[in-house]
Amino acid sequence: MPQEKNxxxxxxxxxxxxxSTVTTRESGHHEHQIELSWxxxxxxxxxxxxxxxxxxxxxxxVTLFAFGLMVVMRWQLSYPGKPVPVIGPLLTxxxxxxxxxxxxxxxxxxxxxGAMHGTMMIFMAVVPAxxxxxxxxxxxxxxxxxxxxxxxxxxxxFWSFFVGVVIMLVGFLVPGGAAKSGxxxxxxxxxxxxxxxxxxxILNGQTLWLIGMVFNITGSLLGSINIIxxxxxxxxxxxxxxxxxxxVWAELVTAFLLLLxxxxxxxxxxxxxxxxLFGTSFFSPDGLVVGGRPWPASGGGSAxxxxxxxxxxxxxxxxxxxxxxxGIVGEVFANNTRxxxxxxxTFVYSMLAIGxxxxxxxxxxxxxxxxxxxxxxxxxxxxxxxxxPSIILGTVLLLSLWGGSIRFSVPxxxxxxxxxxxxxxxxxxxPLGYTASDMVLHDTYYVIGHFHYMMAPAALMGLFAGxxxxxxxxxxxxxxxxxxxxxxxxxxxxxxxxxxxxxxxxYTGVHRRWFDGGAGWxxxxxxxxxxxxxxxSAWILAIGQIPFIINFFWSIWRGKKVExxxxxQATTLEWATPTPPGHGNFLHPVEVYRDAYEYSVPGASRxxxxxxxREESRVAEPKLSSA
Amino acid sequence: MVFLCPVxxxxxxxxxxxxxxxxxxxxxPRYSIYLATYFTMTGLHGLxxxxxxxxxxxxxxxxxxxxxxxxxxxxNRMDLSGRF
Ligand code: HEM
Ligand SMILES: [Cu+2]
Numbered sequence: 048m049p050q051e052k053n054x055x056x057x058x059x060x061x062x063x064x065x066x067s068t069v070t071t072r073e074s075g076h077h078e079h080q081i082e083l084s085w086x087x088x089x090x091x092x093x094x095x096x097x098x099x100x101x102x103x104x105x106x107x108x109v110t111l112f113a114f115g116l117m118v119v120m121r122w123q124l125s126y127p128g129k130p131v132p133v134i135g136p137l138l139t140x141x142x143x144x145x146x147x148x149x150x151x152x153x154x155x156x157x158x159x160x161g162a163m164h165g166t167m168m169i170f171m172a173v174v175p176a177x178x179x180x181x182x183x184x185x186x187x188x189x190x191x192x193x194x195x196x197x198x199x200x201x202x203x204x205f206w207s208f209f210v211g212v213v214i215m216l217v218g219f220l221v222p223g224g225a226a227k228s229g230x231x232x233x234x235x236x237x238x239x240x241x242x243x244x245x246x247x248x249i250l251n252g253q254t255l256w257l258i259g260m261v262f263n264i265t266g267s268l269l270g271s272i273n274i275i276x277x278x279x280x281x282x283x284x285x286x287x288x289x290x291x292x293x294x295v296w297a298e299l300v301t302a303f304l305l306l307l308x309x310x311x312x313x314x315x316x317x318x319x320x321x322x323x324l325f326g327t328s329f330f331s332p333d334g335l336v337v338g339g340r341p342w343p344a345s346g347g348g349s350a351x352x353x354x355x356x357x358x359x360x361x362x363x364x365x366x367x368x369x370x371x372x373x374g375i376v377g378e379v380f381a382n383n384t385r386x387x388x389x390x391x392x393t394f395v396y397s398m399l400a401i402g403x404x405x406x407x408x409x410x411x412x413x414x415x416x417x418x419x420x421x422x423x424x425x426x427x428x429x430x431x432x433x434x435x436p437s438i439i440l441g442t443v444l445l446l447s448l449w450g451g452s453i454r455f456s457v458p459x460x461x462x463x464x465x466x467x468x469x470x471x472x473x474x475x476x477x478p479l480g481y482t483a484s485d486m487v488l489h490d491t492y493y494v495i496g497h498f499h500y501m502m503a504p505a506a507l508m509g510l511f512a513g514x515x516x517x518x519x520x521x522x523x524x525x526x527x528x529x530x531x532x533x534x535x536x537x538x539x540x541x542x543x544x545x546x547x548x549x550x551x552x553x554y555t556g557v558h559r560r561w562f563d564g565g566a567g568w569x570x571x572x573x574x575x576x577x578x579x580x581x582x583x584s585a586w587i588l589a590i591g592q593i594p595f596i597i598n599f600f601w602s603i604w605r606g607k608k609v610e611x612x613x614x615x616q617a618t619t620l621e622w623a624t625p626t627p628p629g630h631g632n633f634l635h636p637v638e639v640y641r642d643a644y645e646y647s648v649p650g651a652s653r654x655x656x657x658x659x660x661r662e663e664s665r666v667a668e669p670k671l672s673s674a
Numbered sequence: 675m676v677f678l679c680p681v682x683x684x685x686x687x688x689x690x691x692x693x694x695x696x697x698x699x700x701x702x703p704r705y706s707i708y709l710a711t712y713f714t715m716t717g718l719h720g721l722x723x724x725x726x727x728x729x730x731x732x733x734x735x736x737x738x739x740x741x742x743x744x745x746x747x748x749x750n751r752m753d754l755s756g757r758f
Contacts, residue, residue: 321714326703327703
């Protein structure tokens with residue numbers, strides 16, 4: 048019986064109400080209730096829901112911050128060399144006259160904003176929000192578990208992640224500014240960046256980037272172990288593998304990817320740290336000359352080694368961003384089409400296939416490094432192969448719509464929009480997957496367009512869908528529907544306004560990293576006006592998030608209260624808990640009697656049969672159990 | 675450092691200031707990939723030992739109370755910390 052194995056003493060919700068008391072195994076086998084201090088309850092909490100919310104809030108803050116960096120960069124691209132309006136003086140004040148004289152972005156500032164935008168978005172915003180935020184909050188609930196398998200480890204992973212974020216942010220304040228070598232930190236550039244005159248030996252951008260990453264990775268590893276153990280060990284009785292909600296499957300695959308792919312980057316980060324702090328040359332080649340002087344290290348290292356170690360993580364990492372979002376979309380689709388997913392098993396097997404193949408494609412980011420044909424062909428084959436399960440997955444979702452009585456609720460709008468965005472992202476990946484076409488497209492805005500379609504419109508659409516969908520469970524109140532729709536339309540339109548022109552510019556060869564275009568822009572004259580389209584879209588997108596932010600805070604305290612524990616008439620276990628769930632989650636031990644998405648079962652009196660109901664209950668609506 | 679230059683007839687002392695001299699050695703991580711690997715690994719191992727000693731130290735002193743109240747619980751904890 049999985050329940051009896053849980054760490055947390057009392058198997059099924061010893062306490063009622065909202066996390067005010069907790070049952071712990073303080074001494075041996077008998078348990079007693081203790082009042083937790085405010086600090087232990089909300090800050091150093093071991094409750095998976097609190098940790099999930101902590102992850103989510105931190106990640107949303109980072110998202111906003113990293114988005115802000117990009118908004119400033121877009122100014123530079125539209126109006127090169129002109130002082131940034133409104134926040135120009137702030138830039139000068141914070142980063143000094145060296146970095147932003149008179150509010151104008153310098154190349155160094157631009158580079159550091161670019162590198163930090165990528166790093167923070169991927170490692171500290173999207174993944175923590177989707178994988179760790181929703182993962183912590185929802186997975187134990189969907190499993191019918193009272194908490195994660197290792198609650199303390201869970202706290203450790205959050206705090207490790209948090210320290211990582213703080214260290215990254217400190218990077219902006221040290222002399223010379225934050226890391227500037229791209230989110231990929233390729234050596235030898237990253238080995239020599241931020242060293243020498245005017246830089247501190249440890250408190251410089253690139254070194255802090257590495258230290259921050261080490262903390263962040265440690266947190267991710269602990270978190271993924273926890274998710275895996277929870278899913279394997281703490282499933283409610285009757286919750287067989289093929290009855291798991293798709294979100295749980297997505298989290299399981301993601302956790303395995305993190306667990307397998309992150310250690311190489313962690314060791315690589317430590318090796319680069321050694322290169323920078325102790326002058327080793329793991330990644331610096333022979334005969335490196337910097338600023339006219341020979342680099343004082345033996346050389347003999349391999350810059351390509353870093354690229355392999357980085358992309359061995361980097362590629363699985365991009366699936367880490369999209370898989371949880373796929374899972375959320377699957378949940379929302381089933382709930383809002385009021386019918387089971389068109390083929391649950393196909394969905395699950397495709398995710399497993401994606402997870403597995405994504406470990407075999409990393410060098411498609413390195414076609415231009417001259418690795419030799421047989422290697423290229425290997426990676427080319429697997430890269431094209433991975434699009435098969437991706438397409439199958441999209442098809443499953445598309446067919447799920449067929450014949451459904453669709454509810455166009457806000458989460459569903461976001462989920463519906465996810466589908467074409469994922470489609471565009473996937474299809475634009477194909478030309479990159481073939482070496483022949485990648486030769487011309489590599490390092491252009493086309494690549495930026497491709498992956499942003501996946502990471503921004505797709506992954507973030509999933510994030511918003513989940514947010515609107517699960518908000519009532521976390522707070523007991525609904526997000527406002529009207530403002531949700533405003534937010535949706537602003538987001539979907541202007542996301543496309545930013546990213547579609549990138550594909551066009553990329554086709555004409557606009558380079559992805561140049562800060563004022565340089566000579567390259569001479570040849571790209573016909574598409575330069577698109578810079579304005581993109582920048583203006585980015586600024587309107589920023590304005591479009593204001594309704595969401597206000598809606599979010601307003602609804603926490605003032606939103607419409609939910610009338611039942613299951614406001615969306617859903618079938619999965621998280622809706623069997625009180626609203627919001629107290630410490631220990633469930634009031635009664637739950638058992639699972641049926642598959643995850645039994646919607647519109649012929650002959651049933653309601654159009655949904657929750658997993659936790661043995662017989663079809665005669666009550667029309669489950670009442671609020673915590674009221 | 676001081677060099678004597680044997681130029682015919684005269685002796686001139688050539689002085690090289692210390693800061694102009696670079697210290698190279700085959701036996702430091704900076705100039706040898708082998709030792710770079712060696713010191714990285716032993717250094718990490720050192721950190722690992724340090725961390726383990728801290729945890730064990732905690733159980734030795736601060737955690738000792740638990741031994742008297744509930745030895746089994748302490749054993750479980752030691753087991754877990756050993757595993758991570
Ligand atoms: C259908 C499947 C996909 C294929 C065939 C594909 C192919 C590729 C290829 C070949 C590149 C390297 C381009 C270059 O640098 O020249 C690339 C870049 C990238 N892809 Fe994809 N991709 C796919 C799906 C995805 C997904 C699902 C995501 C994320 C959620 C993603 C995120 C990225 C990122 C972040 C980069 C760029 C990294 C960088 O250079 O900064 N891709 N893709
Ligand atoms: Cu890739």
